[in-house]
Amino acid sequence: MIVVQFSSLESALKHFFGYDVFRPGQKQIIEEAINNRDLLVIMPTGGGKSLCFQLPALLKPGLTIVVSPLIALMQDQVDSLQDNGIGATFLNSTLDYATERSRQQAILQGKIKLLYVAPERLLNERFNPFLQQIVSHVGVSAIAIDEAHCVSDWGHDFRPEYRQLRQLRQQYPKIPITALTATATKRVQQDIIGQLRLRQPNVHLASFNRPNISYEVRAKDSNSYYHLLQAIKQQSGAGIVYCLSRRKVEEVALKLKNDGIDALPYHAGLSDRERANNQTSFLRDDVRVIVATIAFGMGINKPDVRFVFHFDLPRSLESFYQESGRAGRDGEAAKSVLFFSFGDLKKIDYLIAQKPDINEQRIAKQQLNQVVDYAEGTTCRRTIVLRYFGEIFSGNCSNCDNCLNPKPTEDWTIEAQKFLSCVARCEQKFGMRQIIDVLRGSRSKKVQQYGHHLLSTHGIGKNKTLDEWKMLGRSLLHQGLLSESNDGYRILKLNKRSWEILRKQKSVTVAINKPANSQVNKAY
């Protein structure tokens, strides 16, 4: 391999990939990778993670091993590297003997800079001698572990074989490791670092904002299919419609087809062949819309998906973000629409209540509540989503329904003071429902049991309805004027800003959200 000298990383970027500038974060990560640091790279889908190990691989002597969980994903990346004239290949169980042999030879002859393998293969006893040959003949410049959250059972896609990867560190302690993921929770991060035995890794957490995706929530009523159809007709380009069940996927795909939309279903109940065919048709633009369950996900690398519609409620805000994030990976404008109804909410609530494990129920409920917060939110949707990832976004993104069509606001300072002082009187030990019951003068069993009917705040909020108080409570939470415990019980807690309101140092405005129908929201 001819070693090309570059005057700068930018010129190397241009040379190998044809891009002029780095995306945010990429350059520093690449510099650190070249300096053999262990790295944990957390970037949203489409953020450009691959380049973070691909460019260092090209600039360092030896070969970089890339661990990737899905055959389709490997194939995809290797194809596009080869299109750029880069020596890349993969080894997995789909290859016949002759192909495998010839690839192994190419590797040992130093023709390959990036070798993609599945984790189970890498740790296979038969593969081990070959790995040692690579190390001694050509050298391994780094190990990149893609989709590294698979190592964590706290993530959404735990794969036991990923756990074994720690053996690599034991066997080859000198080879630096770059772990990459789009999952941003703290817990998963810690798990990745611990499980893979990363050595004082530099952690790069990119912003999860996807400015080119517009966010919108639409009310879903009895005529919902018609609204979906209209929405798709108004949209150009390819899109994904997510539904909750296989049955619903089939039904919606069929209806769309009958209504002249080029659509195919995708769910785990189809045969492997059918699934693969439908996926390929979508990737090749032979079909415009794929109607899918969450089975359609990781590894779908189609950069020009223009819209992702959630026709049913997603399970969590994390899945909502990941799923809607499949839109607009090319950086062009794309759309996320969530169709929301209280009826759906009740259905899911019911399903959660069927779960045998109480702890599982609690987590599922907490996750669902975060989705409801998003759906019912009156502030910038982007702010709500990003806060979930621990990111402070100051709002007014000009690219979500709430920013573009703000709801009318009213001064509710007095109500907020009542609400917060009731939280204080209840010693910050209760959730929203109890606080509102006390404010509205309820004599429920739970109110009396705790003696809350004797509090000075009991009954001071009779002038507002249950829904109005909920609207205020959620608004306070969204605006960060009130906090809640995140243990699933959603205990309301006063924070510094709550006290400013109580001390009359701060006023409160609330966006008035008139719900599509005013049924009681059972999730709270």
Ligand code: ADP
């Ligand atoms: P991720 O793995 O983080 O989801 P990818 O690595 O697949 O994202 O990158 C998403 C897209 O962005 C790809 O099409 C990739 O070629 C492109 N890309 C990455 N870095 C750059 C860059 N610096 N300039 C332009 N396009 C880039």
Ligand code: ZN
């Ligand atoms: Zn916004």
